[in-house]
Amino acid sequence: MLTTESWLMAETARFAVGELVYHKLFGYRGVVADVDSQFMLSNDWYDKVARSRPPRDKPWYHVLVHEAMHNTYVAERNLEIDTSEKPIQHPLVAKQFNEFKDGRYITSQKTN
Numbered sequence: 001m002l003t004t005e006s007w008l009m010a011e012t013a014r015f016a017v018g019e020l021v022y023h024k025l026f027g028y029r030g031v032v033a034d035v036d037s038q039f040m041l042s043n044d045w046y047d048k049v050a051r052s053r054p055p056r057d058k059p060w061y062h063v064l065v066h067e068a069m070h071n072t073y074v075a076e077r078n079l080e081i082d083t084s085e086k087p088i089q090h091p092l093v094a095k096q097f098n099e100f101k102d103g104r105y106i107t108s109q110k111t112n
Contacts (some may be wrong), residue, residue: 015081019032
């Protein structure tokens, strides 16, 4: 069942959970693990980390980074679709997703 928030996310977020993305500024690939309709971390984090000052009122994404142990929190404007359709190597992929099919990850878990 779609909640009002999930319907709005579907209408406004460019990327969905399970989609492969590419960070335009830092050149890494990843998979979207979760989506926030707007910036949800602290002002302190934003001031220290978000140096390009992306908008806080647009979607932000939790991304599992390919061939890394960490994940990132990325503003929508810094991402584009990763067209490689190659799987992501990250230790949390198997815990977050059930399968990789047609260039994207599938999950049965509920997300925001």
